[in-house]
Every structure is written in structure tokens, then in C-alpha cells.
Amino acid sequence: MQDILEAIMAAEGSSQPERELAGLAGLPVPESYRGVVVRAEDTRMFDGMATRDKDPRKALHVQEVPTPELGPGEALVAVMASAINYNTVWTSIFEPLPTFKFLQRYGRLSELTRRHDLPYHVVGSDAAGVVLRTGPGVTKWKAGDEVVAHCLSVELEDSAGHDDTMLDPQQRIWGFETNFGGLAELAVVKANQLMPKPRHLSWEEAASPGLVNSTAYRQLVSHHGANMKQGDVVLIWGASGGLGGYATQMALGGGAIPVCVVSSPEKAELCRKMGAELVIDRTAEGFRFWKDEQTQDQDEWRRFGERIRELTGGEDPDIVFEHPGRETFGASVYVAKKGGTIVTCASTSGFNHQYDNRYLWMHLKRIVGSHFANYHEAWQANRLVALGKVHPTVSKTYALEQTGQAAYEVHRNAHQGKVGVRCLAPADGLGVRDTEMRSRHESAINRFRGH
DSSP states (O other): OOHHHHHHHTTTTOOOOOHHGGGGGSSSOOSSSEEEEEEETTTTTTTTOOOGGOOHHHHHHHEEEOOOOTTTTEEEEEEEEEEOOHHHHHHHHTOOTTTHHHHHHHHHHOTTTGGGOEEEOOOOOOEEEEEEEEEETTOSTTTOOOOEOOOOOOOOOSSSTTTTTGGTTOOOEETTTTOSSSSSEEEEEEEEEEEEEEEOOOHHHHHHHHHHHHHIIIIIIIIITTOOOOOOOOEETTTTTTTHHHHHHHHTTOOOEEEEEEHHHHHHHHHHTTTTEEEEEEETTTTOOOSSSSSSOOOHHHHHHHHHHHTTTSOOOOOEEEEEOTTHHHHHHHHTTTOOOEEEEEOOOOOOOOOOTTTHHTTOOOEEEOOOOOOOHHHHHHHHHHHSSSOOEEEEEEOOOHHHHHHHHHHHTTBBBEEEESSOSSTTTTOOOOOHHHHHHHHHTTTTTTT
């Protein structure tokens, strides 16, 4: 592994980094590598505990694991950096169920997928790194290519997946519903998960947008989601967070009018730095949408709707960008414009949503479920990053050995934007190839740093 890292580091400052990286094809593949895992033997460790009290640091371990054989259409990537997503938090606390159930189901599909059904699960659904090897049938990518990986894993042997890949019956999220994920020194991906690494970004910056940027693109921009257009009023929950930070940028870049909902003055300031003008600090303004565990407060829904209209000059949201779930969903349905769209994913505050259907059916609103993105949508989202139209939201990074702490901070919502993890990269700031472009966007790239 050290030889691989040295070969990649030789590209730093080189006038021909591609030539340096091409030498990776001649290096042997290590028999094992370090990965962040959860273990099947630990799945009951949090039984009887409240979700908030479950500690990812106790379940996530860095250990040496065997390098799997590559199958047809796959690639082995030396991972320089990854990032924390909520699915890794869920995996680490074994909610809503242990991911070993996913691995067992995938393992029954074929002889090839049986590799994934193991007593440990290498997690992580983001990665930036360099291709080391490709399996039979891969022609688009080669050893030495600098790449980022999106997290959609599909088999595409069924007709249902060929209109929208997300509808493939064998659609899975890599590193969550499959093994050999990105929080590791090596990762196994399907070749159609790979995209070019944005040349003006460092490894940890390039790794961080993957899952959330693609998710926000499908949810907000794609015709499979809300199909946002110029002038739309878009209510964005958690607008400075891992998902909302990209939705805010896309709304602004697409000519929409974001109304950013946050929970602190610091988060409000981050939204303003991105260019948003309409911001609601729900904590400062005391919005509490539940009277108790069983009863929502419709008076608070109304007060919230009035506050939105106050900011927009009397308009209700055309689109509500939903991802907190249980805590906010009733309010989201209520405040959406007549004929408007509530587009939802994730449910980070709870999966069981309650809302008053009168405000949906009588006002002709739509609820659209959205899950990650297909390859085309992920590619377009990555293209926006590569063009400098959308910027990473990395606030801090951790070494691979500290992944548990990183996941803990995301679980406790003690973070801003995205939390990155250095895998093989020995320090932040490496991997930048286009310094001129970077200099034009430096302040936007770094605006979440230190928060």
C-alpha cells in the first residue's frame, strides 16, 4: 500500500501527473487493506437504547481486510478520501436494521455477489481516488485515472432499470447495501459508478459532494424530482447541511428563490455566504411543530407559513425540499403552495411521517419520493462541481482512524456541511491539478471550513 501511495504522491507538483499515475498499472495489488467496518457480532450492542444515545464510535472499527477479486465491469480504486453520510451513521447504530441483512440478500443473487456476504461490512458511500485495476469488459477507465465514485450500484439485467436506473430491481447503495465501500484504503466499485475528479479540488473536497450533491440534483432539479424552474420559491430544510448546502447552491444557480431554514445564527450566516437572502433561524424564532410526542401543533404550521410569506412578499413555496422527515413533514405539507411539490428523502429525524391530508388533497399538492440519483443525474451534478458552478461544503476532515468520531458528530448534528475523511491522503489540500481555476473559486471552496 505504501508503494501505491508513493506513486500517487509523485504526481503532486508534477507537470505531467497523468504520466506519474499511469505507473500504478505496474504495481502489485495488496492482499489486504485497512477499512472502516461494522461487525456482525455487534449488531445487538445498542438494544434498548434510544437512537440519540447510540454511539457510532463504539461500532465503527478500522481493521485489515482481504482485498476481493475484481469481477466483470468492476474497478479497484485507491481511495485518497471519503466522507460521512447519514447512511454510515445508520449503519453504525444498526438502524433501521443491521446492514448485514442487505449483504445477505445481495450475496444470494449470484456466485459473484456472494463476496459481499461477510461477517464484516466495509462502509462508506463517497470516494475520491485513483483507479488501480479494472475488471473484464471495462473500456472507459484505466489504471491511473483520477476519479470520484457515486454510490448507485445496479445490475441492469432487468428491463425496468433501462428507463431510469434507479428503478432497477437490483438497485443498491454502494457501501450501505453492498460491501467494500469508500471509507477504506481500497474500494471496489462498478465502472459505471466512476466520474472524473474535478481537477481544481483536493481529494477530500472532491470526495465530499458525491452522495449528497447527486441526491440534491435529482430531488430538486431533475424531472424525476421537483423539476425546479426559474422563479420557483424553494423551502430548504437544513439549508447549510450536507444535503441542504447543495440544494441551496442549485436553487441559486438555477434562478430559484431559496428560503433557507436553519437552526443557529452560524448556519444562517453560511447560507448568506452562499448568496441566499431569505433565511429562517427556527431555533431563534422558536418554531416547535410538536406539542408532545403524539401531537403536532397546527398553530405553529400557520405561524411558519406566515413567516415564509413575510420573507417572500406573500408567496408560498412552489417546492419544499424535505429530508428531516418526521419532525417537519406536517409543516412541509401545510406550507407548500396550492399545486406545489413536497419532494422527500432521508428522514433523518424519523421515518414515520404524519401530516393532515386535507392540506394535500384539497390543495392539489404532490409528495414525490426521491432516492439518490441515476448515473446521468450523478454525472450532471459532478459536472456542475467540475465547472465551479457548485462548490464543496467540507467543514472539517478526520483521519481514517477517527471515522467513528466523524460519524458521531454527524449523528449529533454537531457539524456543518460535509465531514470529510482522509483515507490514503496524508494531509488536506493534496490532489489539486488546476491551480488557476482553484484560485478563482478559493473563497467559495473554503466557506464552510472551520465551522
